Amino acid sequence: MQVCAHLPPAGRDLRLDLFRGLANWAIFLDHxxxxxxxxxTSRHYGFSDAADMFVFISGYTAAFVFGRVMIERGYLAAVSRLLKRALELYAAHIMVVFVYIAVVASVSRGLNDPNDLDVFNVAAFINKPLWEFFQILALRYRPVNLDVLPLYILLMGTFAPALWLMVRKPTLALMGSIVVYLAARHFGWNLATSRVTVWYFNPFAWQLLFFLGAWIAVGGAEAAQSIVRTRTVFWLAIAYLVFAFVVTMANPSPQLGGLLPAWLLAPFDPNDKTNLAPYRIVHLLALAVVVTRFLPADSxxxxxxxxxxxxxxxxxxxxxxxxxxxxxxxxxxxxxxxxxxxxxxxxxxxxxxxxxxxxxxxxxxxxxxxxxxxxxxxxxxxx
Incomplete structure (x- = not known):
């Protein structure tokens, strides 16, 4: 198949760095x-939050960087670079898990507060260190707040076949991602952890944000430019952001919630983050429409x-x-x-x-x- 990708010009897009840095600050504070x-942080004022932004930007960056390698140097070179990056992420995850466990255990014992060992899911490792060690290597065990990196590792590690199709038939690749997303939500697909639970970020659902970012990087933005840049889409995006703000502020507040009908608030409470509710995706895309309107790459x-x-x-x-x-x-x-x-x-x-x-x-x-x-x-x- 012929290459059909239309990648952005080579060089850094500082908007990606800016919002990825913002996502890191927000993830820290939200934890x-x-x-x-x-x-x-954005999670208090809309449906999506820093994790959605992080995965979306990661997909864009992966397609932009490794898609260019694939086009210029071939499929094997891109696969090699992708796997190298996935291994770097994997090594970082293993290291930070052990450092995190050590810090939580040390502080909890120093403050004589064993409750934190359970709250942050560290007690499981202390009780069965050898078993959980192998679960860490398999990405099946992770303490609380260490869920984003395993998702990123899995997406990067399995992206090579999809990238081959993405640079040739980007819309077909995106449609395949949507089918997986819908099937995962309908049939309840997810991956198991070592604690008889499932992944907090369901990879079968969250891959859609990654693929959306990748699709935009390989030409989706150019293809949708004539629609996205219209005043109608812009004002629809603004309206949806305002609606999300009102609902998000009203749900936890009895005073504000009482001003809106229950049937309007019910679909958004609780906010389905694990399976990436559709309204989260629409919210992130609405943010992207507004931000790119006011903040072009050469701003x-x-x-x-x-x-x-x-x-x-x-x-x-x-x-x-x-x-x-x-x-x-x-x-x-x-x-x-x-x-x-x-x-x-x-x-x-x-x-x-x-x-x-x-x-x-x-x-x-x-x-x-x-x-x-x-x-x-x-x-x-x-x-």
């Missing part, structure tokens, strides 16, 4: 119970110095995510020890974001230094 700063806003920390975090997303996971429990322990003191919530959230940002700057410096050393070594060999 901290009783954290007042989490009220600035001078992306050059603002105030946004550089977020962009750096997006450019070092894996490292920042892993740091944020561990820091989220540390922040939780500090807040719990202070009996939910407001100043501790603000301090813990702010300190965590600063440490994540410092980690991003360090990794940027480390990569630049590595390139300089490599260049100097090559020049020395030539000399």
């Amino acid at each position: 901290i119970p009783h954290e007042v700063l989490s009220w600035v 001078p806003i992306l050059r603002l110095r105030s946004l550089v920390p977020l962009i750096k975090c997006g450019q070092n997303s894996l490292q920042v995510f892993c740091i944020g996971i561990v820091l989220s429990f540390c922040a939780h322990a500090a807040i719990e020890l202070s009996l939910n003191a407001l100043w501790v919530q603000i301090f813990a959230g702010t300190a965590g974001v600063l440490l994540m940002t410092m980690g991003a700057y360090y990794w940027t410096w480390s990569k630049q230094r590595g390139r300089m050393v490599l260049s100097a070594t090559r020049l020395g060999d030539v000399a």
